[in-house]
Amino acid sequence: MNIADLNELAGRRYPAQRWTRNLVGGMSPVQCENFALGYVVLEPGGGQVPWHNQGQEEVYFIVEGEGEMCLGEERQAVKSGQCVYIPPTVFHQLTNTGSTPLVMLYAYGPAGDVAHWKQELEGTLPRAGIDVPALPEGAAPQCVSPP
Numbered sequence: 001m002n003i004a005d006l007n008e009l010a011g012r013r014y015p016a017q018r019w020t021r022n023l024v025g026g027m028s029p030v031q032c033e034n035f036a037l038g039y040v041v042l043e044p045g046g047g048q049v050p051w052h053n054q055g056q057e058e059v060y061f062i063v064e065g066e067g068e069m070c071l072g073e074e075r076q077a078v079k080s081g082q083c084v085y086i087p088p089t090v091f092h093q094l095t096n097t098g099s100t101p102l103v104m105l106y107a108y109g110p111a112g113d114v115a116h117w118k119q120e121l122e123g124t125l126p127r128a129g130i131d132v133p134a135l136p137e138g139a140a141p142q143c144v145s146p147p
Contacts, residue, residue, distance in 0.1 A: 004030045006039055014120050016143035017047035017096075025111045035109035042067065042096035042104070051093040051128045051135055051142040052116035058086040058108035060094060065102030068095045068140055075136035091133055095140040120144075 004023045011021030018040060022028040025036030042048060042065070049060075051070065060069070066079040070093040071086060077097070078084060086092050086108075096102035108114070119125040126132040128142040135142060 002030045004028045011039075012117070012121075014117075015123075015145060016050050016120060017043035018049060020117075026113065032111050034111060035107055036111045037105065037107045040104050040106060042094065042102040044096060044099050044101060046140065046143075047096040047102065048140070048143045049092075049094045050116065050120060050125055050144065051091055051132070052114075052119075052125065053089050053091045053132075054108070054114040054116070055088055056108040056110060056112070056114070057088045058092075058106060060084045060086065061105045061107075063103040063105060065096060065100055065104075066098040067102045068097050069093075070095075070136050070139045073136050075139050091128075093128075093135065093139065093142060097140070 009021040013019050021039045023037045024030045024032050061083045062078050062080050064080050069076055069078045069084050072090050125144050128135045
């Protein structure tokens with residue numbers, strides 16, 4: 001039996017003030033072909049999943065905290081208890097706008113790595129409004145390097 005214990009997963013810390021632990025897929029002992037699932041903590045006051053897109057459809061479920069979700073040309077406040085659907089190939093970003101950690105679960109399918117993880121760690125994430133479409137007006141800036 002493969003079990004992923006959140007309390008035993010080291011996960012990865014990203015430059016955009018985010019700690020991601022893969023529960024299914026990625027570095028998890030639990031692997032599936034059809035979906036991936038992860039637990040993410042965005043640090044207070046700006047922790048972020050930076051502006052990116054991917055080929056899989058995805059959902060973000062906000063467990064705790066509050067933030068700003070950008071999806072394509074839309075920008076909206078999100079809070080605990082809400083789930084956001086992200087269609088395939090649509091650019092999106094989630095930023096913690098609160099004074100406490102924002103905790104969220106993501107699920108996407110089919111499974112597999114997404115390019116923005118490696119790009120963020122290498123400092124090669126495409127820049128909003130330059131290499132890829134711009135963020136919605138008034139959105140928190142995309143984090144492309146450590147604060």
